[in-house]
Amino acid sequence: MTLTLEDTLKWLHGFDATVTAQKAYLSELDTPIGDGDHGNNLARGAAAIEDALGKQEPADLTAALKTIAMALVSKVGGASGALYGTAFLEMAKASRETQEVADLLAAGLAGLQKRGGATTGEKTMIDVWAPVVAAAKAGNLTTQVIDDAVQATKPMKATKGRASYVGDNSIGHLDPGSVSSGYLFSEMLKAGVTA
Amino acid sequence: MTLTLEDTLKWLHGFDATVTAQKAYLSELDTPIGDGDHGNNLARGAAAIEDALGKQEPADLTAALKTIAMALVSKVGGASGALYGTAFLEMAKASRETQEVADLLAAGLAGLQKRGGATTGEKTMIDVWAPVVAAAKAGNLTTQVIDDAVQATKPMKATKGRASYVGDNSIGHLDPGSVSSGYLFSEMLKAGVTA
Amino acid sequence: MSLGIIIVSHVDKIAAGVQTLISQVAADVSVTIAGGTDDGGVGTSVEKIQQAISDNKADEILAFYDLGSAKMNLELAQDFSDKPVHLYDVALVEGAYTAAALLQAGVDRTAVEAQLADLKIK
Amino acid sequence: MSLGIIIVSHVDKIAAGVQTLISQVAADVSVTIAGGTDDGGVGTSVEKIQQAISDNKADEILAFYDLGSAKMNLELAQDFSDKPVHLYDVALVEGAYTAAALLQAGVDRTAVEAQLADLKIK
Numbered sequence: 001m002t003l004t005l006e007d008t009l010k011w012l013h014g015f016d017a018t019v020t021a022q023k024a025y026l027s028e029l030d031t032p033i034g035d036g037d038h039g040n041n042l043a044r045g046a047a048a049i050e051d052a053l054g055k056q057e058p059a060d061l062t063a064a065l066k067t068i069a070m071a072l073v074s075k076v077g078g079a080s081g082a083l084y085g086t087a088f089l090e091m092a093k094a095s096r097e098t099q100e101v102a103d104l105l106a107a108g109l110a111g112l113q114k115r116g117g118a119t120t121g122e123k124t125m126i127d128v129w130a131p132v133v134a135a136a137k138a139g140n141l142t143t144q145v146i147d148d149a150v151q152a153t154k155p156m157k158a159t160k161g162r163a164s165y166v167g168d169n170s171i172g173h174l175d176p177g178s179v180s181s182g183y184l185f186s187e188m189l190k191a192g193v194t195a
Numbered sequence: 196m197t198l199t200l201e202d203t204l205k206w207l208h209g210f211d212a213t214v215t216a217q218k219a220y221l222s223e224l225d226t227p228i229g230d231g232d233h234g235n236n237l238a239r240g241a242a243a244i245e246d247a248l249g250k251q252e253p254a255d256l257t258a259a260l261k262t263i264a265m266a267l268v269s270k271v272g273g274a275s276g277a278l279y280g281t282a283f284l285e286m287a288k289a290s291r292e293t294q295e296v297a298d299l300l301a302a303g304l305a306g307l308q309k310r311g312g313a314t315t316g317e318k319t320m321i322d323v324w325a326p327v328v329a330a331a332k333a334g335n336l337t338t339q340v341i342d343d344a345v346q347a348t349k350p351m352k353a354t355k356g357r358a359s360y361v362g363d364n365s366i367g368h369l370d371p372g373s374v375s376s377g378y379l380f381s382e383m384l385k386a387g388v389t390a
Numbered sequence: 391m392s393l394g395i396i397i398v399s400h401v402d403k404i405a406a407g408v409q410t411l412i413s414q415v416a417a418d419v420s421v422t423i424a425g426g427t428d429d430g431g432v433g434t435s436v437e438k439i440q441q442a443i444s445d446n447k448a449d450e451i452l453a454f455y456d457l458g459s460a461k462m463n464l465e466l467a468q469d470f471s472d473k474p475v476h477l478y479d480v481a482l483v484e485g486a487y488t489a490a491a492l493l494q495a496g497v498d499r500t501a502v503e504a505q506l507a508d509l510k511i512k
Numbered sequence: 513m514s515l516g517i518i519i520v521s522h523v524d525k526i527a528a529g530v531q532t533l534i535s536q537v538a539a540d541v542s543v544t545i546a547g548g549t550d551d552g553g554v555g556t557s558v559e560k561i562q563q564a565i566s567d568n569k570a571d572e573i574l575a576f577y578d579l580g581s582a583k584m585n586l587e588l589a590q591d592f593s594d595k596p597v598h599l600y601d602v603a604l605v606e607g608a609y610t611a612a613a614l615l616q617a618g619v620d621r622t623a624v625e626a627q628l629a630d631l632k633i634k
């Protein structure tokens with residue numbers, strides 16, 4: 001299906017509400033294998049998105065995705081800001097050519113990979129984005145696919161991002177950015193965007 | 196000849212006066228190939244030595260050398276503080292066994308080498324201390340020997356200390372620590388200590 | 391083409407401190423900094439990085455950063471920047487110090503990069 | 513044997529900033545600092561280093577420094593110290609960060625040193 005401006009706004013409002021509600025949990029996940037700020041970072045980003053979207057209703061899908069991207073880029077402060085920001089920036093660019101959900105998410109994933117240089121299996125949000133994009137392309141994205149991808153990061157050893165500093169000790173913990181990415185895609189499905 | 200307490204005090208007073216007078220010049224030498232503080236560092240050390248020796252007349256040669264060492268170590272703040280400080284500390288230790296000038300200076304040189312890990316030809320104060328100790332052992336230390344050693348640092352390329360950061364660009368400049376070491380030994384001769 | 395340095399750190403004090411350290415050996419090199427988040431917390435800010443790039447008096451920038459997330463924000467700022475910005479995956483303090491000392495000595499970028507190669511750790 | 517970290521820098525702000533950065537990932541590791549000279553200038557102070565060693569709550573110290581002259585003063589303090597002090601010739605910020613993250617994760621000194629080996633640049 002194609003992504004509309006209306007669905008995008010619904011989707012992001014849902015995401016913003018969830019990360020704000022899960023702020024403490026996300027930061028807690030970031031404590032044993034990171035610097036304990038992922039929830040705070042994203043909650044700051046969520047507030048900035050709400051603020052930016054509230055100030056001026058975006059004219060179209062591209063404008064909405066770009067506004068979201070800039071809010072994330074400028075207010076998050078951590079790796080996740082640059083990463084989610086780049087993903088939405090690439091989705092905004094791609095949306096000039098296509099509004100197909102799977103294609104837009106694929107453009108976002110390509111942006112993430114360009115920015116962070118990670119591939120699957122390195123215990124980063126890529127481990128959620130990649131299977132989600134694959135399922136979206138196959139037309140069978142479900143919450144089960146999303147949840148499985150998030151849970152699969154637990155046994156992984158981090159080799160990118162801050163968690164890579166603790167090496168083997170990263171094993172056995174969920175990756176915080178994967179959990180928040182899980183929220184992003186679950187909220188997308190909840191907003192009625194199927195893929 | 197042997198080093199006496201009286202000569203040591205005379206020697207150091209001379210050195211302190213000279214580095215204080217040459218403070219601006221020594222810092223200037225440290226500007227193109229360092230951080231421009233060698234004169235300020237040593238002037239602080241000189242004041243600390245004067246202060247420490249003034250407060251309490253040392254009981255003997257060992258005590259004097261140790262007082263000088265501690266003043267240098269605690270107040271200079273740069274590489275030269277740790278280096279001159281270690282040299283005097285080693286001379287203090289050695290002075291329990293011998294008061295022979297050449298032997299004491301040799302102990303100081305060994306301390307410098309232990310602390311800084313440099314050998315001759317690396318454009319450091321070692322390039323003055325080493326030929327001075329050699330001449331002292333041979334019984335023919337003159338101001339000429341000292342001055343020649345100082346001047347010989349000019350064409351050298353620094354491979355130790357801060358000056359090593361500018362690599363080839365260190366060539367053509369006198370090494371500030373070698374110039375101040377030159378003062379140290381010239382003042383020793385002026386104080387009547389021959390070797 | 392004049393060369394300047396920017397320091398990007400998660401902590402404002404680290405960025406300011408490195409500026410102090412390297413200014414001592416490079417009085418004539420333009421050094422600008424971006425430390426911490428917009429609200430003074432630990433993190434990096436694309437806006438601060440953009441500001442450091444544009445405030446820098448040089449027209450070509452050598453950029454140093456502390457951790458990977460700073461690098462990502464630096465790359466974002468690089469994408470948005472008109473000035474050429476070169477990123478080095480080297481030790482922050484030691485790399486910036488080396489570059490500063492060499493630039494002050496009038497060395498060109500190729501020679502600086504040859505020295506920086508030994509400090510690559512990221 | 514508990515392990516602590518000391519940061520020795522020529523500039524007080526660098527030392528304090530690194531402490532802020534690593535405390536974020538190592539809330540339970542004792543981190544003490546010695547930055548600048550006694551009178552607040554650029555340089556290092558043996559007394560401040562001795563203080564940082566003795567103030568550290570750990571009974572064994574991993575020490576990180578910025579430039580060679582800091583190392584010499586650190587070695588002097590080491591000579592005077594009763595506590596074992598281990599010096600690492602690694603990138604200051606990145607090395608201290610790595611050690612802190614690993615110590616917080618409960619890793620022992622041998623394992624920390626294995627990771628630090630990759631960051632050796634001095």
Ligand SMILES: Nc1ncnc2c1ncn2[C@@H]1O[C@H](COP(=O)(O)OP(=O)(O)O)[C@@H](O)[C@H]1O
Nearest residue numbers: 038041078079080116118124125161176177459
């Ligand atoms: N190089 C990378 N590529 C992809 N994702 C990454 C990368 N580095 C970090 N991440 C993601 O970012 C998350 C951490 O975000 P956050 O805590 O906000 O940033 P920071 O690590 O700067 O504090 C990680 O859980 C991981 O999913």
Ligand SMILES: Nc1ncnc2c1ncn2[C@@H]1O[C@H](COP(=O)(O)OP(=O)(O)O)[C@@H](O)[C@H]1O
Nearest residue numbers: 233236273274275311313319320356371372581
């Ligand atoms: N590793 C070393 N071995 C011997 N001498 C050294 C070494 N490093 C530096 N020096 C000497 O120290 C001098 C610089 O002293 P100073 O400017 O006071 O210290 P800093 O370099 O810390 O600012 C140099 O000119 C050199 O003679």
Ligand SMILES: [Mg+2]
Nearest residue numbers: 034035037038
């Ligand atoms: Mg984090």
Ligand SMILES: [Mg+2]
Nearest residue numbers: 035037078433
């Ligand atoms: Mg962070």
Ligand SMILES: [Mg+2]
Nearest residue numbers: 229230232233
């Ligand atoms: Mg100096």
Ligand SMILES: [Mg+2]
Nearest residue numbers: 230232273555
């Ligand atoms: Mg200095």
